[in-house]
Amino acid sequence: MERLLKALAIDAPQWRALTRTYLLMDIRKSGGIMGRTARGRRHSLTSIPYAGIVIASLLNSIVIAVLMFVLDDVLTSAIVLVSMVGMNSSMLLLIDFTGFVVSTDDYWIVAPRPVSSRTYFAARIAAVLVYVAGAAVAMSMAPSLMLSISKGLGVLAVAGGMIAALVCAVAAAGCVISVYTFLVSYVHPRRLARALSSLQLVSSAVSLTGFYFVIRGISGDTVRGVTAGEIAWIWYVPVTWFAAIVSAVAGIGGIREWAAATWALGLTVVALATAAGRLSLEFAERLAAAGTTPERQRKGLLGRLPGFREGEAYAIATLVRAQFRYDMRFRFAILGIVPVTIFYIFLGMEDGALRDPFSGHGGATPVYLAITFLPMTLHSTMRYSEHWRAAWVFFASPSDPARLLVAAKNFVAIFFLGGYLLLMAAVWAWFYERPWHALVHAAVIGSLAHMLLQWAVLLNPSLPFASEPRTAEQSSRVLSSFFIASLGASIGPILLPFVYRRAWTTIALLFILTSATVALELALRRRAREEMRNVEFG
Amino acid sequence: MIHTERLGHDYGNTRALHDLTLTVQPGEILGFLGPNGAGKSTTVKILAGMVRPTSGRATVAGFDVAAQPLEVKRRVGYVPEAAALYESLTAREYLQLVAALHHQPFDSARKQVHGLLEQLELSSAMDQRLSEFSKGMKQKVLIAAALLHRPEVVFLDEPLTGLDANAALVVKELIRSLAAQGRTIFFCSHVLEVVERVCNRIVIIDKGRVIAEGTASEIAAQTGTTSLEGAFVSLTGRRDAAQASQDLLRALGN
Numbered sequence: 001m002e003r004l005l006k007a008l009a010i011d012a013p014q015w016r017a018l019t020r021t022y023l024l025m026d027i028r029k030s031g032g033i034m035g036r037t038a039r040g041r042r043h044s045l046t047s048i049p050y051a052g053i054v055i056a057s058l059l060n061s062i063v064i065a066v067l068m069f070v071l072d073d074v075l076t077s078a079i080v081l082v083s084m085v086g087m088n089s090s091m092l093l094l095i096d097f098t099g100f101v102v103s104t105d106d107y108w109i110v111a112p113r114p115v116s117s118r119t120y121f122a123a124r125i126a127a128v129l130v131y132v133a134g135a136a137v138a139m140s141m142a143p144s145l146m147l148s149i150s151k152g153l154g155v156l157a158v159a160g161g162m163i164a165a166l167v168c169a170v171a172a173a174g175c176v177i178s179v180y181t182f183l184v185s186y187v188h189p190r191r192l193a194r195a196l197s198s199l200q201l202v203s204s205a206v207s208l209t210g211f212y213f214v215i216r217g218i219s220g221d222t223v224r225g226v227t228a229g230e231i232a233w234i235w236y237v238p239v240t241w242f243a244a245i246v247s248a249v250a251g252i253g254g255i256r257e258w259a260a261a262t263w264a265l266g267l268t269v270v271a272l273a274t275a276a277g278r279l280s281l282e283f284a285e286r287l288a289a290a291g292t293t294p295e296r297q298r299k300g301l302l303g304r305l306p307g308f309r310e311g312e313a314y315a316i317a318t319l320v321r322a323q324f325r326y327d328m329r330f331r332f333a334i335l336g337i338v339p340v341t342i343f344y345i346f347l348g349m350e351d352g353a354l355r356d357p358f359s360g361h362g363g364a365t366p367v368y369l370a371i372t373f374l375p376m377t378l379h380s381t382m383r384y385s386e387h388w389r390a391a392w393v394f395f396a397s398p399s400d401p402a403r404l405l406v407a408a409k410n411f412v413a414i415f416f417l418g419g420y421l422l423l424m425a426a427v428w429a430w431f432y433e434r435p436w437h438a439l440v441h442a443a444v445i446g447s448l449a450h451m452l453l454q455w456a457v458l459l460n461p462s463l464p465f466a467s468e469p470r471t472a473e474q475s476s477r478v479l480s481s482f483f484i485a486s487l488g489a490s491i492g493p494i495l496l497p498f499v500y501r502r503a504w505t506t507i508a509l510l511f512i513l514t515s516a517t518v519a520l521e522l523a524l525r526r527r528a529r530e531e532m533r534n535v536e537f538g
Numbered sequence: 539m540i541h542t543e544r545l546g547h548d549y550g551n552t553r554a555l556h557d558l559t560l561t562v563q564p565g566e567i568l569g570f571l572g573p574n575g576a577g578k579s580t581t582v583k584i585l586a587g588m589v590r591p592t593s594g595r596a597t598v599a600g601f602d603v604a605a606q607p608l609e610v611k612r613r614v615g616y617v618p619e620a621a622a623l624y625e626s627l628t629a630r631e632y633l634q635l636v637a638a639l640h641h642q643p644f645d646s647a648r649k650q651v652h653g654l655l656e657q658l659e660l661s662s663a664m665d666q667r668l669s670e671f672s673k674g675m676k677q678k679v680l681i682a683a684a685l686l687h688r689p690e691v692v693f694l695d696e697p698l699t700g701l702d703a704n705a706a707l708v709v710k711e712l713i714r715s716l717a718a719q720g721r722t723i724f725f726c727s728h729v730l731e732v733v734e735r736v737c738n739r740i741v742i743i744d745k746g747r748v749i750a751e752g753t754a755s756e757i758a759a760q761t762g763t764t765s766l767e768g769a770f771v772s773l774t775g776r777r778d779a780a781q782a783s784q785d786l787l788r789a790l791g792n
Contacts, residue, residue, distance in 0.1 A: 017638030025626045108622030111588040113639040114611040468669070 011119045018115070018123030023130060053092070057138035060084065064139070068146040074153070074252065076228040078243035081143050081161060082168040086239065088139060089132040089169040093176045121276055125177075132169040140165030153250045160249030167268055168242040174271025181275075202339075235260065238267060308411065312403040319465055320411050323385060330381050334374075334416060341370050341424075356432040357441060357493070358500045368492050371424065371445055375417045375453040382408055382464045391466035401463055401532035406525060408464040409457050413450050421446045440506065441496075447513040448492060454520040461524075461531045539564045539691055539722040540585060545594035546746075547580050554580045556746040557594065562739075564690075567713060567723040569737030571730070573774045577746040578726045579619060582693050585724065586616045599690045612640070615684035619695040619726075621676045625669035629660055629679050632668060633686060640687040647686075654682045659705075673700030681709060691722045698732060710736055734766045744774045 005012040064084055071077045110120055144161025148154060183192055234240050235256070244260035247253035253261070308317035323330045354367075385391075394404060421442045428438035499505045540562040547555040555577045562568045572578045583589040585598055587607035596603045599613040623632060630651055637647030655664045658678040668676060677700045684692060694713070698706045713736055717723050727733050733740060734754040742750040742757065750757045750773055754766040761769040771779070 011641075013641055014639050017635050021624060021627065021631075021635050024631070025624055105622050105624065107588075108618055108620060109624060110639070112586050112611060112614070112616040112618070113636065114608045115639055116608060 005122070008122070009116070009118055010122045011116065014115050014119045015123050015126070018110070018120065019126045022123060022127035026127065026131065053135055054138045057088065057135045058142070060088065061139045061142040065142040065146040068143045069150050073227040073229070074147070074151055074157075074247055074250070075240070075243055075257075077143075077147055077151075078161065078164060078246040079228055079234075079239055081140060081147070081246075082164050082242040083239050085136050085139050085165040086168045086172040086242070088135060089172040090176050092132065092135065093128070093173060093180075118276070125173075125272070125275065128173055128177075129170060132173050133166055136165045136169035137162060147246070148250075153252065157246065157250040160246040163249055164242050164245035164264075167245060167264060168239075171238075171242070171264070171268040171271045174268065174273075174275045177275035178271065229256075238264070241267065307414065308407070312399050313407040313410070315399065316404060316407040316411055316464060320382070320408070320415075323382075323465065327386060330385075334378065341367065341420075354428070354431040356434065356437055357497045358432070358434070358437045360497045360501070367424065368445060371417075371420065372449045372452050374420055375412050375449055376456045378412045378416055379409065379453055379456050382412070383462050383467045385465035385467075388466055388468045391463060394463060394466065402525065402528040404463060405457070405461055405528045405532060409453060409524070413453060417446060417449055417453070421449075440510075441500075444496065444509065444513065445492065447510075447517055451513070451517055451520055454517070454524050458520065458524045458527055461528050463532075539566075540568075540596070540598050540724065542585070542596040543594055545581070545584065545596050546592050547577075547584060547589065548592045554746050555584075555591075558743070558746075558748060559594075560741060560748070560751075562722050562724060564722055565717050565720045566739060567717045567725055567737045569733035569740040570724060570726045570743070571728075571733060571740060571770065572743040576743050576774075578743065579695060580746075581743070582616070582695055582724065582726060585610075585691075586614050586693050587611045588616075612687075613690045615687070615689035615692045617677075617680050617684045617692075617694045617697045619699075621673065621680060621699075623668045623676060623679065626667060628665045628667055629655060629671070629675075630664040632679060633682055636683045637686055642687065650686065651682075654686065658682055674702060674705060677701055678705065685716075689721065691724065692716060693724045693726075695726045696728070697725075698727070698729065730767045730770060740766070742770065742773055749773050 002012050068077045140162045144158045147161050148157035228234050241260040241264035244257040247257040248261040425438045425442035429435040432438050499509050545558040584591050587603050587610040590604050598610045601609040603610050633651040655661050758769045761772045763769045
C-alpha cells in the first residue's frame with residue numbers, strides 16, 4: 001500500500017490521517033443547537049448514520065434478488081443488478097455532493113497545510129469509495145446469492161456479482177465526480193443541485209415505471225426468457241460491460257464477456273483518472289467561493305401566506321420556503337412524492353383500485369401510503385438544516401418554541417398535505433364520477449394522515465431546522481415513518497368501504513376523526529410546551 | 539522572511555489587490571490593517587500558499603508562493619478569520635490530524651497536543667467535540683493548530699476573536715515571544731489598540747493598495763492626527779462617524 005501510494009505521488013501519512021478523519025466524521029452522530037436543562041436531559045442511543053443507507057440497500061437487494069430468481073439469462077440478470085447499483089450510487093452522490101464528496105470547509109482547513117491536491121483527492125475518494133462500496137455490497141449480496149443458486153453457478157458467481165456491483169459503483173462515483181465538477185464550472189452550485197433533484201425525480205419515475213413493466217412482463221412470461229446478450233446493440237451499452245464481469249468471474253464467459261469486462265475495468269480507471277484531475281483543493285476553493293457568490297434571484301411567486309402572516313407562524317413559513325429553495329434534502333423529500341404518486345395512480349388504474357370506496361371497493365393502498373408517508377417524512381426532514389446554527393435566533397428572541405413547533409406542523413399539514421390532498425381529490429373526482437365522494441374521502445384520508453403527523457410530533461417534539469444534518473442519518477427515521485404510515489394506509493382501505501355504506505356511519509366517522517384530531521392537538525400542544533420548557537440553547 | 543513584489547490578484551473582473559510590494563523581516567511583527575474588503579485576507583491567502591497571485595511575485599521563508607506552495611505551507615502557521623474546524627472531531631483528534639498533516643511522529647505529536655491543550659486550559663475539554671466548544675475555545679484550538687509545527691512565519695487573522703481578557707493577554711505575550719525567537723508575525727486585526735501595542739510596524743491597505751506604512755506614531759504624523767485610530771479613519775473613512783450614527787438612529791425611527 002505504502003509503495004502504491006508513493007508511486008501515485010500520494011503522501012501516505014497525510015492520506016491515512018485525512019481518510020480516517022473523513023470516515024470518522026461521516027460515521028459520527030450529528031450535533032444540534034438544542035441542549036437540555038439538567039432536569040430535562042435525556043440520553044438517546046447513539047445512532048449509526050450509515051445504517052439507514054445499508055438497510056435501504058438491503059431492502060432494495062431483496063427486490064433485485066426476486067428478479068434474479070425470475071430471469072433465466074445470467075447476463076440479463078447481471079445487467080439488472082449492476083444498473084440498480086450504479087443508479088443507486090450515482091444518486092447518493094449527486095443529491096448531496098458537498099456532503100459526501102467534498103466539503104466547503106475542506107478548503108479552509110486543509111489548504112493552509114502542506115497537503116497536495118493529489119493527496120487530498122485520494123483521501124476524499126477513499127472515503128467516498130468506502131461509502132459507495134458499503135451500499136453496493138449491501139445491495140448486491142442477496143441478488144448475487146440468488147443468481148448463483150437459481151442458475152446453479154456456484155460460489156464464483158456470488159463473487160462475480162459482488163465484484164461487478166463494486167466496480168460499477170466505483171465507476172459511477174468517478175463519473176459523477178467528473179460530471180459534477182465539470183458542470184459546476186458553468187452553473188451555480190445551488191442551481192445545479194436543484195436541477196439534479198429534478199433529474200432524480202425523473203429517474204425515479206422512469207425506474208418505477210420500468211420496474212412496473214418488468215413485473216407485468218414477468219406475469220406474462222415476456223421478460224423471463226429475454227437473453228440480452230443476443231441483442232447486438234446491448235454490447236455498446238457500458239452497463240453490459242460491467243454485467244459481463246459476472247460471467248467472466250463465474251467461469252462461463254466467452255471472449256466477448258472477457259473483452260466487455262476488460263472494457264468495464266478500463267472505463268473505471270478512466271472515470272477515476274478523470275475525477276482525479278478535477279477533484280482537488282482548487283475545486284474546493286472554487287466551491288467555497290461560489291458559496292459566497294450570490295445567485296441571480298427570481299422574485300417569489302407567493303406573497304405572505306394566509307394564517308402565517310405574523311409571529312412564529314410567519315417565521316416558520318419564511319424558513320420553510322427558503323429551505324425548499326436551497327436545501328436539496330428537504331426539496332427532494334417533498335417533490336420525491338410526485339413520481340411515486342403518479343406511479344401509484346397508474347398502478348391503481350390498471351388493477352381497478354381507483355374505484356369509488358362508496359361503492360364498496362377498497363381503493364388503492366399505495367396511494368394512501370403516499371399520502372400518510374408525506375407529512376411524517378416532512379416533519380422528520382424539517383428537524384435538520386445545513387444552517388442549524390442559525391437557530392440561536394429562536395432562543396435569542398422572545399418567540400415561543402412550542403408555538404414554533406406547532407407552526408411547523410401546521411405548515412406541513414396545510415400547505416403540503418393539504419395541497420397534495422387537493423390534487424388527489426381532483427384525481428379521485430375524475431375516477432369516482434361523484435365529486436362529493438372524492439371530497440369526503442379526501443377529508444377522511446387527510447384527517448387520518450394529519451393524525452399520524454400529530455402523533456409523530458407528539459412522540460418526537462423538536463424545534464424545526466435546529467439539528468445538524470449528517471450523512472444517511474435521516475434514512476432510519478424515514479424507514480420508521482414508512483412503517484407507521486404503511487400500518488395506517490393498510491387499515492383504512494379495509495374499513496372505509498364498510499363505513500361509507502351508510503350516511504350516518506360516514507358522518508359519525510367524520511365526527512370521531514374531528515374529535516380525535518382536536519384531542520391529539522391539545523395533547524400535542526401540551527407536550528410541546530412541556531418539552532420546549534426544558535430546551536435551551538447550547 | 540516575507541517579500542512581495544507588485545503582487546496582484548483578481549476575482550473575475552474585480553481587482554482585489556494592486557501591486558503590493560512589502561518586506562517583513564524575521565522577528566518582526568507586522569500589523570496589516572484595512573477596512574472590510576480592502577484585500578487583507580486575499581493577501582494572507584496568497585502568502586500562505588492558498589491562492590495563486592494573478593500578477594507579481596511573493597516569497598515566504600525563501601520559497602516562491604506560486605511555484606513552491608507546499609514548501610511555504612510547511613513553514614507557515616495560519617489562524618483564519620473564520621473558525622473553520624471539523625466540528626465532529628474532538629480537540630485532541632483535530633490537533634492530531636493537523637500534526638499528521640505536518641508529518642509529526644504520532645507519539646511526540648500526542649504529547650505535544652496534550653501539553654498545548656493543557657497550557658491553553660482546554661485539557662478538561664480535549665475529548666469533547668469541537669461543536670460543543672465556545673467561540674473562544676475554538677479560537678484557542680485554531681491558534682494551537684497554527685503553532686503546532688513550530689512555523690517560521692505565522693499569519694494571524696483576527697486571532698483574539700472570542701478570547702477572554704486573560705487568554706487575549708496570553709496570546710499577545712505569546713506573539714511577542716514568538717517574534718523574539720526570530721519568527722515573523724503577520725498580524726491582521728480591526729482592533730487598532732491591540733495592533734498599536736503589539737506590532738513593530740503597520741501597513742494600511744484600502745481597495746487593494748497600500749495607503750500608509752510605518753510605526754503607529756509615524757502613520758499618525760503622516761495624517762496629522764494623534765492616534766492610529768484617527769489616522770485610520772482619516773485614511774479610510776468614507777463618512778463622518780457622528781453623522782453615520784445619526785443616520786442609523788433615524789433609520790431605526792428614533
